Amino acid sequence: MALPQVKETATEAKLAALSIPEGAAWSTSIREDALARLRKVGLPHRRDEYWKWTKPDSLNAPEPTPAALFDAGGENPVFDAIDRLKVVFVDGVFDPEASDDLSLTGLEITRLSDAMATDIHWAKDLYGTLEARGQDPVARPFAILNTAFATDGVVIRATGKAEKPVSLIYRHQSETSDAILHHVIKVEEGAEVTVLENGPAAARFNKVMEVDVADTGTFHHVRAQGRDHERQAVTHLFGRLGERSTFKSFTLTVNGVLTRNECVLEFTGDDATAHVAGASVGDGKFHDDDTVFVTHDAERCESRQVFKKVLRNGAIGVFQGKILVKEGAQKTDGYQISQSLLLDDDSQFLAKPELEIYADDVACSHGSTTGAIDEEALFYMRARGVPHHIAQDLLVLAFLAEAIEEIEDQELADDILERLDGWLSRRRG
Amino acid sequence: MGNMLEIKNLHVKLEEEDKQILKGVDLNVEAGKVHAIMGPNGSGKSTLSYVLSGRDGYEVTNGSATLLGEDILGMEPEERAAAGVFMAFQYPVEIPGVGNMTFMRTALNAQRKARGEDEISSADFLKLVRERAKELKIDAEMLKRPVNVGFSGGEKKRNEILQMAMLEPKMCILDETDSGLDVDAMKLVAQGVNALRSPDRGFLVITHYQRLLDHIEPDVVHIMSEGRIIKTGGPDLALEVERNGYENLKAEDA
Ligand SMILES: Nc1ncnc2c1ncn2[C@@H]1O[C@H](COP(=O)(O)OP(=O)(O)OP(=O)(O)O)[C@@H](O)[C@H]1O
Ligand SMILES: [Mg+2]
Helix, strand or coil, X not given: CCCCHHHHHHHHHHHHCCCCCCCCHHHHHHHHHHHHHHHHHCCCCCCCHHHCCCCCHHHHCCCCCCCCCCCCCCCCCCCCCCCCEEEEEECCEECCCCCCCCEECCEEEEEHHHHHHCCCCHHHHCCCHHHHHCCCCCCCHHHHHHHHHCCECEXXXXXXXXXXXXXXXXXXXXXXXXXXXXXEEEECCCCEEEEEEECCCCCEEEEEEEEEECCCCEEEEEEEECCCCCCXXXXXXXXXXXXXXXXXXXXXEECCCEEEEEEEEEECCCCCEEEEEEEEEEECCCEEEEEEEEEECCCCCEEEEEEEEEEECXXXXXXXXXXXXXXXXXXXXXXXXXXXXXXXXXXXXXXXXXXXXXXXXXXXXXEEEEECCCHHHHHHHHHCCCCHHHHHHHHHHHHHHHHHCCCCCHHHHHHHHHXXXXXXXXXXX | CCEEEEEEEEEXXXXXXXXXXXXXXXXXXXXXXXEEEECCCCXXXXXXXXXXXXXXXXXXXXXXXXXXXXXXXXXXXXXXXXHCEEEECCCCCCEEEEEHHHHHHHHHHHHHHHCCCCCCCHHHHHHHHHHHHHHCCCCHHHHHCEECCCCCHHHXXXXXXXXXXXXXXXXXXXXXXXXXXXXXXXXXXXXXXXXXXXXXXXXXXECCCHHHHHHCCCCEEEEEECCEEEEEECCHHXXXXXXXXXXXXXXXXX
């Protein structure tokens, strides 16, 4: 079927500004295939069901909207005190000077462009593979675009238990940068790795992370999106889970005019566990969209989605979450909760929780709520002498707790909490 | 002289509806004294304690209330607390996700800060809270839980008294702290209150039952009815209410 004219025009306008990076034959072939797939589905349009609450226009535009650099005022970035291996990207370009030596016991880390230029590389079987699987039943055009045009990233292979987390650090130095990063992570049997992400990446940021977790492998992911108030970001996290594997991802989203985080997970082996959680706080010009799709195609797997958003001054939060249980995926345990705390009447939370179940012996639940601050609790605390703004912050943190508790590592969780605390205290009037 | 809390001709209506609840309350609680208020359901006792602690939803249409001569009705709830007003809630509020200890320490330090005092150190706080909790037979596990969540009715009331003991307020208002308590818990609560009795602290104890007043001996007993104090007397007045109920009092008054 031919694309509608608006889509074709938008897609071709975008493509005119992009070119496929050079690489080995396999790389070119994967990228050209992605380009063909993109031409077929086209870029999203605001009339698309999947984009009805988040306007893709500024992401579609050939040029990014310039974004001011953020002055952190000397405050240390998140994860600063964590012992980790640093991999730094400046406006979407790997910076070897600022990065640590890419070697760590239990891991093989290579820059994406190096891997893609190598004739024989394990990444060949993974790059774009999970992304392509994740296009059905809903197209994710920005992820396809990413596979075709990503200029940088890392490929990580975990062969054992990684000594320390790999920390992907993004830095934003140009007001007009348009970064496309693609990371591929392969966790082998019994291996274990934690990946951290933080920092403003670029004026506009398109990122894909494909994570393949083999049987009994473990993947942890903690991400902090913040500091860049004018952020325009679309990110995709694709995960495949083998038997008895574990996948846990948490994202803190703070500030940003447009953030669309998609997470697409697929259980292919039995008895695996996947948790994906998000805590976001938005004030004013803030639009934050979490779109999650979990497919159960194996038995006795547990999936959990926990998303909490605190919104004020006209901030908008979106959640689209789906649990799809395929035929035969018996004893699936699926849980999904999305909640918002609106601190005023101007803010808005839009949620579409969905369950689609084709197996008869499953336990799935989902819930979505929108609420205001608990006035009774607020008064109780004030009557004990706690000032209004501190009482409110305590209630906000209490509200977000269920999502933050999804971070297993206490040191990382404390660090995230500290960021939240800082953000809240900077907004006390 | 010596008035801790002075309430004059206090008239209060609901903010949202045209309903007058307090219709001219006059009441003075001297420092060092315990005053009790009894009165039928719906007579306005809780409303009085809410208005004194600064809850939204009420409008003072006339009269005044001062703590040590200072107007409190114009203050925010947290300012009243820092000034020394404490109200033990008839229905303590559950706050999921906020730890009891965190809450108490935040409250104590906020009050100290508001009064220009130094914050209490974590170690000193811990020592103090353990000591006070022990006196009220509140175990460590309860301190760790979120504020009042999963507490039994009696545990909630003991937790109110614990907060009072930690905050050491000047004016303690206890709204039916005895309701829902078993005999032993009531003794603990009374002990907690009695331990805080001092020449520079006032108490206003709202109750329906004489039995609390057996343990916390009041200096003065007031009867409230339909938004007014209709009778004031000594401890005997409570015994009279216990024997004859409120009906006779009203008749006598009319
Ligand atoms: N927010 C409110 N909305 C509607 N009515 C109210 C409100 N607050 C108080 N009232 C009414 O005011 C009157 C006094 O209530 P209050 O709770 O002060 O009584 P009380 O003396 O404490 O009663 P009890 O002994 O049952 O605790 C009652 O008729 C009550 O219904
Ligand atoms: Mg009452």
